[in-house]
Amino acid sequence: MKKYNLIVIGAGSGLNVSSAASDDGYKVAIVEEGPMGGTCLNRGCIPSKMLIHSADVAEIIRGAGNFGIKTKGCSVNFKNIVSKVSKIVDKDAREIEQGIREDKNATLYKAKGRFIGERTLQVGKETIYGDKVVIAAGTRPLIPKIEGIDKVDYLTSNEALRLAKQPKSLAILGGGYISAELAHFFGSLGTKVTIIQKRELLVPNEDEEIASAFTEIFRKKYNVLIGYNANAVKAAKKGKGVVVTIEDKTGKKKNITSEKLLVAVGRIPNTDILEVEKAGVETNENGYIKTDAYLETTAKNVWALGDIIGNYLFKHSANLESKYVYNNAFYPSKKKKIDYTAMPHAIFSSPQIAGVGMTEQELKSNRISYAAGKCYYRNTGMGAALGEKEGFVKVLADKKTGKILGCHIIGPDASTLIHEVVVVMKSGLSVDSITDAVHIHPALSEVVERAFKSVEW
Numbered sequence: 001m002k003k004y005n006l007i008v009i010g011a012g013s014g015l016n017v018s019s020a021a022s023d024d025g026y027k028v029a030i031v032e033e034g035p036m037g038g039t040c041l042n043r044g045c046i047p048s049k050m051l052i053h054s055a056d057v058a059e060i061i062r063g064a065g066n067f068g069i070k071t072k073g074c075s076v077n078f079k080n081i082v083s084k085v086s087k088i089v090d091k092d093a094r095e096i097e098q099g100i101r102e103d104k105n106a107t108l109y110k111a112k113g114r115f116i117g118e119r120t121l122q123v124g125k126e127t128i129y130g131d132k133v134v135i136a137a138g139t140r141p142l143i144p145k146i147e148g149i150d151k152v153d154y155l156t157s158n159e160a161l162r163l164a165k166q167p168k169s170l171a172i173l174g175g176g177y178i179s180a181e182l183a184h185f186f187g188s189l190g191t192k193v194t195i196i197q198k199r200e201l202l203v204p205n206e207d208e209e210i211a212s213a214f215t216e217i218f219r220k221k222y223n224v225l226i227g228y229n230a231n232a233v234k235a236a237k238k239g240k241g242v243v244v245t246i247e248d249k250t251g252k253k254k255n256i257t258s259e260k261l262l263v264a265v266g267r268i269p270n271t272d273i274l275e276v277e278k279a280g281v282e283t284n285e286n287g288y289i290k291t292d293a294y295l296e297t298t299a300k301n302v303w304a305l306g307d308i309i310g311n312y313l314f315k316h317s318a319n320l321e322s323k324y325v326y327n328n329a330f331y332p333s334k335k336k337k338i339d340y341t342a343m344p345h346a347i348f349s350s351p352q353i354a355g356v357g358m359t360e361q362e363l364k365s366n367r368i369s370y371a372a373g374k375c376y377y378r379n380t381g382m383g384a385a386l387g388e389k390e391g392f393v394k395v396l397a398d399k400k401t402g403k404i405l406g407c408h409i410i411g412p413d414a415s416t417l418i419h420e421v422v423v424v425m426k427s428g429l430s431v432d433s434i435t436d437a438v439h440i441h442p443a444l445s446e447v448v449e450r451a452f453k454s455v456e457w
Contacts, residue, residue: 002107004029006329007121007130009113009274012038013306013318014136015096017326022105024330029130030106031113031123036096039138039307040315042089047161048181050085052348055188059350066387076189078166086162115279119302132329135281135289135297135304136322137274139267139313144173147232152242154233154261157182163260167191171244171258173230174265175202180218180349182262187222188350194223194256196230196246203347207359207408209394214410217351217390225256233261269308286310293337294328295321303329312343342425346415351391354418356425357406360396369399373455377411380450381442386412393417393451395431402430409448417448431455 004027008018011032018028035042064071100108111124120129141156143149155163157178170186172179175197187193195202195218201211202218218224228246231253236243242261247253269287276283280299282290288310295303303325306318321338328335344356363370377383377391391411397404407421424433431452439449 001120001127001129002029003129004107004131006132006134007031007119007128008134008136009121010038010136010138010306010308011036011096011100012040012136012138013315013322014038014134015100016319016322017134017136017305017329018106019103020326021330022103026105026330028106029109029128030100031109031111031121031128033110033112035090035093036100037089037093038136041092041096043158043161045315046092047085047089048157048185049348050088051081051161052181052185054081055185056350059188063387076166078189079164081189082161082163112273114273114275115277115281116275118279118299120279131301133279133299133302134325134329135274135276135302135308136306136318137270137308139269139307141263142266142268143263144230144265146230149233149263152233152235152261154242154263156263160186160262167258167260169241169258170194170260170262171196171242171256172262172264173244174263175199175204175224175226176264176266177203177347177349178264179262180214180347180353182264183218183222184349192223192258193221194225194258196225196228196244196256198227198229200226202226203353206347206353206355207394207406208361210353210355210408210410213390213392214349214351214353267307267313269310271308284310294335295325295338296328301329311340312345314343314345317343342422344418344422346418348415351411352414353408353410354414355406355408356418356422357404358396359406359408360394363396363405368405370405371397371399371455371457373397373451373453375447375451375454377444377447380444380446382444383411383447385442386444388412391447393447395451395455397431397455399457402432403428404431407448407451411447413444417445420445420448 006021007029008014009031018030022028061074100106109123113121113123116122119133169192171194173196183193202215203211231247232245234243241259244256271283271287282298289304291309297304305321305325307313324338347353373395377388394408396406404425434452439446
């Protein structure tokens with residue numbers, strides 16, 4: 001059995017911990033079966049946003065006529081788009097792996113690992129032990145129990161980002177952020193998209209007003225079927241495509257036929273594959289690892305971070321957690337509780353969505369008194385210049401203190417505009433910090449300023 005000062009399972013944000021430990025002279029083992037960089041680099045944030053930019057460009061070209069610019073049309077080289085992105089991602093993954101292999105303090109085990117005892121793993125044919133262990137092994141797509149699904153060639157987000165041929169039609173099971181982003185990618189490039197969502201709104205975890213507006217906008221672009229459950233899946237006649245049988249609340253059924261089927265109903269943690277229970281690591285009812293405020297698990301000298309703990313499923317939150325894990329693992333006398341204050345998120349669809357803090361429905365559920373404000377993009381100079389008619393910024397603030405409780409944006413550059421609010425919230429400042437700041441006129445950020453000025457106390 002080989003022994004290490006630290007074992008890190010997962011080569012995404014876990015690498016932040018392993019590299020810091022290696023730099024400090026500790027002997028480190030990294031266990032990762034797949035390419036380096038984790039879900040974000042290989043199957044998530046990076047490739048999807050590169051691909052989505054092509055969709056954004058296509059959408060701009062199609063709308064050029066609204067700004068008095070005539071185009072003679074454009075064609076899509078789908079294979080080239082995907083190939084270019086894949087090459088960039090694969091190159092980055094190889095370079096990360098090369099860096100690990102050149103590190104004299106690090107050993108890479110490029111194989112599937114599982115726990116066989118306390119801080120002890122079976123990795124391929126080898127057994128390794130760590131004085132400290134960090135579990136950062138992420139999640140994988142959830143495949144629902146639908147009749148026939150195991151007999152058809154369906155896609156998950158893993159395969160969808162690597163397709164060599166653009167499908168003429170695509171049915172998507174699920175209406176969350178993955179569904180929204182991939183519908184935009186394929187749909188804007190010309191694929192006929194059908195979204196099958198069992199809940200009453202798309203992106204239902206967003207502020208309800210944002211989710212409602214987003215659902216209506218997507219209904220104008222795609223075939224959005226709300227309130228439907230998928231009951232069965234089968235191959236279409238002559239093997240040309242997939243047929244999904246769906247049913248609404250009244251029991252009415254219909255069949256949806258498409259060339260490809262994308263399953264995007266959620267994700268599940270990889271704790272079962274790792275057999276974490278053999279290490280004394282407890283999980284919750286959904287399989288996510290239980291951690292305390294210091295990101296310690298129920299097992300001694302074992303920490304966990306990232307998607308596998310289920311607090312937030314974002315790359316930026318995992319990066320934040322990695323800093324606390326390293327500090328708490330190697331400087332226990334100075335250990336700190338994780339601070340998630342003002343954790344933002346974004347959906348890179350069209351329109352974009354971004355949010356930070358609580359939603360209005362959460363405030364109501366918790367009986368928190370609040371004041372609200374809203375400004376539409378169209379009521380600003382740059383919003384009018386962009387021809388943006390439906391986007392808006394929504395503000396929720398504490399009536400007594402003026403502190404920002406939440407901010408939610410739907411519209412162009414939402415993922416960028418939200419950061420002004422994030423900084424103010426993280427600093428513990430109030431609405432006045434934004435309304436008193438001078439905003440460039442007529443920059444798009446005026447929509448944020450005006451939303452905050454509109455708060456009705």
